[in-house]
Amino acid sequence: MTTTGADAREPFLRLAPAAHARGAVTLPGSKSISNRALLLAALAEGTTGLEGLLDSDDTRVMRAALRALGLDLRQDEGRVCLEGAADWPQKRADLFLGNAGTAFRPLTAALAMMGGDYRLSGVPRMHERPIGDLVDALRSLGCEIAYEGREGYPPLRIGRGRLDVSRPVRVRGAVSSQFLTALLMAAPIAARRAGRDVVIELDGPLISKPYILITLNLVERFGVCVRREGWQRFIIPAEARYRAPGRYRIEGDASSASYFLGLGAIAGGPVRIEGVGGDSIQGDVAFAEVVEAMGARVEREADALVVSGRAVADGGRLRAFDRDFNLIPDAAMTAAVLALYADGPCRLRNIASWRVKETDRIAAMHAELARLGARVESDADSLTVHPLPAGDWRAAEIRTYDDHRMAMCFSLAAFGPVPVTILDPGCVSKTYPGYFKDFHRLLGVERGGAAPAPVITIDGPTASGKGTIAQKVAQALGWHVLDSGALYRLTALAVLREGGDGADEAQAARLARSLDIRFEPDAILMGGEDVSALIRQEEVGNLASRVAAWPAVREALLACQRAFRQAPGLVGDGRDMGTVVFPDAPLKIFLDADVEVRAQRRYKQLKDKGFSANLDDLLQDLRARDARDRGRAHAPLVAAADAVTVDSSHQGIDDVVRQVLDLWSARGPA
């Protein structure tokens, strides 16, 4: 199902439309906690054994930097052991920190307070991510920092300043909370040198507050108790000293958990996520509440979450939201993709920080969701995503902008009816190198389990010949055939027999659910009665088109249709076979023909069977039915984005059958 692997920096990863996912995943260690723990262990007296440390680009640059600064890091039976020091031995270093905000900002503060001759740089995008608010705060403390390029942005040069902590240091937190985090973690260096309390005051608003709580939690685990007055003032006592806690276990990454919470919500689940749970210290576990509000169920254990929902492939829909995501900006990206499956427009508010992360995430998210076919609106600090009806999905190539979260959250777009291609999937290595492997495992793609029987879908308007073509293709391949139109006709017949006219959705859905039908080789039985001829009547056909427009009816018949998918294979004909019922079908045909040609065919069919017919009436009828089928809001008649359109206007039946069989032998077995 996957066209190429994603372990190396492959150019793309093609995800076939998926329907269900279940199983357990163990999260990699938290990026935010790993890099904080590395820095604090490096500053602490004694040896710390870090367990569950994340191994990814962001932590590798941190570890490499600490080594370059003269610290001793050893790998020891699944732990990273680190001998810390209040002052680091190497006073000159040129440090490359990739695009890791959690390495760049805290190291800037620590090195600036220690003093030395340091240069800090990163990837080009890191040089576009602001750091001026932190540099201003550090300069106000007497640190010496210079911008090598653009004012307010890396690369930085750090020298030897003269620390003065006699006055509170003020820091702005409106652009990133990492500036306050950096000062809080480094402050004990200044407190020790100056022999007095360091007071940090917030200047203006603070975003991403839960990350400050992670910082305070970690700082305390390493022996420093910060006195805190709300979000306004933080006092680091003169005698603050970091002490190694011996061993420290890093919990799983809660931002990474968001993809699996989303997965369980749209793919049925249950998905068991191990590594974060009710005891987590990360704000992003609150994403569990977001998927709950959207309709998923989440069970919380101390160190695990179990999520399940109604699969969108089975007709499930998530509840729309209008929500402030300031506290969980990273997990919020997952919600933007889930919005595709919602029952109304979803609004993500207060996410301006997205603009200065790995990429301008508001612009990137807007562009890529739109590429899938979604309607999207955005402004300086918000994003509105409209749900994407099955017929509007486009098989898109998603650009990821070297942003791990773009790649990970767009994997959830694989639950639409068309394939989705993720470009540069290897960018997940920033925080989750094994992401796609875990994702595929939950989808069952890598499990080698029984693959579902193949399906060829043939969709098209009335009288395009799809019923005959489907029969003949199925015969040639020795497969089953599903005449989905018959299910709607049977429902219509049941409605007529109850005296209804198709205007009552609940009645039609109730009858659809309770159909007692049997398909025999030459007959269709309802309640034991052969109704094959009855359901071919124009009156029933017209009513069928009307009841088929009811979402509750389509939903009632969905599971019934999918049950036809059995070995050795199925040819399904209808109007939404490829878009809704079998979105993962390896071959989809959209069979079209001019409306005049179709009217002629229908006319001949009726005449041959001895019915009276009028060509003009038939033409008018077909036009009306086409308009109804194409215009209905729920599962309208459209070609799936990955369907092959075959025009049968000027071809004989056998030519079309041959064409379909050729297409199958060309692509099916692959």
Ligand SMILES: O=C(O)C1=C[C@@H](OP(=O)(O)O)[C@@H](O)[C@H](O)C1
């Ligand atoms: O402190 C941290 O570990 C982080 C803080 C957040 O950044 P902002 O405070 O810039 O929103 C978050 O987006 C980032 O991934 C990690």
Ligand SMILES: C=C(OP(=O)(O)O)C(=O)O
């Ligand atoms: C914003 C992120 O990273 P950083 O730590 O580099 O800020 C992120 O991981 O989503």
